[in-house]
Amino acid sequence: MAEQPLSTRAVLTGTGAYLPAQVLTNEDMAKRVDTSDEWIVERTGIKQRHFAAPHETAAFMGAEAGRQALEKAGLPPEALGAVIVATSTPDQSFPATAVRIQAMLGAKKAFGFDLSAACSGFVYGLSVADAMLRAGQVKSVLVIGTEVFSRILNFEDRTTCVLFGDGAGAVLLEAREVEKSGPGLLSTHLYADGSLGDILYVDGGTGQKDKPGHLVMHGREVFRHAVNLLAGAVNDALAENNLTAADIDLLVPHQANKRIIDGVGKKLGLPAERVVVTVHKHANTSAASVPLALAEAIQDGRAAPGKLLLLEALGGGLTWGSALLRL
Numbered sequence: 658m659a660e661q662p663l664s665t666r667a668v669l670t671g672t673g674a675y676l677p678a679q680v681l682t683n684e685d686m687a688k689r690v691d692t693s694d695e696w697i698v699e700r701t702g703i704k705q706r707h708f709a710a711p712h713e714t715a716a717f718m719g720a721e722a723g724r725q726a727l728e729k730a731g732l733p734p735e736a737l738g739a740v741i742v743a744t745s746t747p748d749q750s751f752p753a754t755a756v757r758i759q760a761m762l763g764a765k766k767a768f769g770f771d772l773s774a775a776c777s778g779f780v781y782g783l784s785v786a787d788a789m790l791r792a793g794q795v796k797s798v799l800v801i802g803t804e805v806f807s808r809i810l811n812f813e814d815r816t817t818c819v820l821f822g823d824g825a826g827a828v829l830l831e832a833r834e835v836e837k838s839g840p841g842l843l844s845t846h847l848y849a850d851g852s853l854g855d856i857l858y859v860d861g862g863t864g865q866k867d868k869p870g871h872l873v874m875h876g877r878e879v880f881r882h883a884v885n886l887l888a889g890a891v892n893d894a895l896a897e898n899n900l901t902a903a904d905i906d907l908l909v910p911h912q913a914n915k916r917i918i919d920g921v922g923k924k925l926g927l928p929a930e931r932v933v934v935t936v937h938k939h940a941n942t943s944a945a946s947v948p949l950a951l952a953e954a955i956q957d958g959r960a961a962p963g964k965l966l967l968l969e970a971l972g973g974g975l976t977w978g979s980a981l982l983r984l
């Protein structure tokens with residue numbers, strides 16, 4: 658057989674995950690707001706969430722997840738090229754959480770920056786890392802999604818405070834010369850529609866004096882857009898690679914709502930066993946949700962070498978996107 662030409666790809670070589678020790682069940686939330694386990698499970702699939710302790714900041718959790726990814730890949734921190742952190746809940750406006758993490762890891766030669774794209778941040782981060790690796794700018798990039806949404810939730814608003822949790826997930830991507838059928842990111846697709854900015858946002862922050870800001874979401878509106886926009890992103894990924902849904906071994910979706918996850922899976926005609934679901938265990942962890950789901954699927958063996966994974970996410974902005982990854 659003729660040899661296939663080699664090309665540079667961003668290959669996943671390690672993953673990591675961190676969830677705070679403190680778990681709040683739906684019953685715990687029902688003691689704080691007028692809600693019930695039955696409502697939350699039926700409308701969202703969520704059963705519990707993790708909330709960070711004071712020391713568990715976005716940087717702390719991201720560094721824990723990042724360290725695991727480096728260890729699994731066997732890459733010493735000093736050899737790391739860059740750290741990209743997707744977060745909407747950074748420790749500070751600056752320095753960037755990525756730079757805090759760079760110091761915590763001892764990744765002395767890496768540069769780093771944060772990326773703000775809400776729940777799509779990790780997929781956006783993969784896309785940026787992919788471009789940097791294929792351009793030859795660096796040889797390795799840690800892409801981390803890390804969030805402490807418990808610090809921006811309004812605990813008087815039952816329509817949002819039961820939906821989110823804290824955590825961090827990380828992947829290490831390394832530039833490798835591979836054959837067309839080999840591992841790596843095959844494509845990423847990113848989208849945004851800023852005209853929908855007011856259906857999911859934080860009503861404060863550094864731009865507004867004396868208002869730290871809480872998450873506000875018009876859930877029904879976001880839901881209305883989510884399945885169709887995500888299906889579009891997924892179909893664009895398949896079309897560009899001349900693939901069909903039948904070629905996908907595993908869908909690794911953003912974990913916001915089980916009904917949205919099921920909706921996308923159904924549109925693709927994928928059986929439940931080919932869709933990764935973690936939302937019941939840690940609710941919506943925003944930019945951390947896709948890397949947490951990915952790390953779990955790799956850990957339990959569902960996402961094994963050679964498998965084709967389709968990642969997707971949608972969040973505030975609106976922003977959304979997809980990534981096709983062969984392990």
Ligand code: UT7
Pocket residue numbers: 691692693696697700701776815816817819820875876877878879880883913914917941943971972973
């Ligand atoms: O990660 C970023 C992307 N975010 C998303 O993808 C989230 C998208 N949206 C959703 O997941 C869903 O819209 C929600 C889970 C937020 C809400 O589910 P829904 O089926 O759209 O409910 P709804 O907003 O239409 O509310 C139905 C009812 C309302 O009562 P009335 O007006 O029918 O009397 C709400 O007041 O449920 C009530 N409700 C609650 N009841 C008990 C809202 N929140 C709660 C609650 N507990 N926590």
